[in-house]
Amino acid sequence: xxxxxxxxxxxxxxxxxxxxxxxxxxxxxxxxxxxxxxxxxxxxxxxxxxxxxxxxxxxxxxxxxxxxxxxxxxxxxxxxxxxxxxxxxxxxxxxxxxxxxxxxxxxxxxxxxxx
Ligand SMILES: [Zn+2]
Numbered sequence: 407x408x409x410x411x412x413x414x415x416x417x418x419x420x421x422x423x424x425x426x427x428x429x430x431x432x433x434x435x436x437x438x439x440x441x442x443x444x445x446x447x448x449x450x451x452x453x454x455x456x457x458x459x460x461x462x463x464x465x466x467x468x469x470x471x472x473x474x475x476x477x478x479x480x481x482x483x484x485x486x487x488x489x490x491x492x493x494x495x496x497x498x499x500x501x502x503x504x505x506x507x508x509x510x511x512x513x514x515x516x517x518x519x520x521x
Contacts, residue, residue, distance in 0.1 A: 412450060416437070434467060440476070474511070
């Protein structure tokens, strides 16, 4: 259900951004999904296919989902660390940090049209 509402909000965002005529030629949507966003790419694909089965408007649109790494910025030394194995530690000064700068987001990165 969670994924279905995400699909709805993606399409809603695109409908606000582009003219209907343009959207009818859309062939691909590129998403960036943070590893902490609780969005499962596979479920998002399923939700998309369920909403736009064969014969519907956006059926031919390919959904590309890239999962983005978790990054924190240290409050002490400002160093940016890529978090691995959920170790929220600054790699420079080794202080724990929860200051997330990437990893929770869901962004529409790019949209492709058939021109
Ligand atoms: Zn640090």
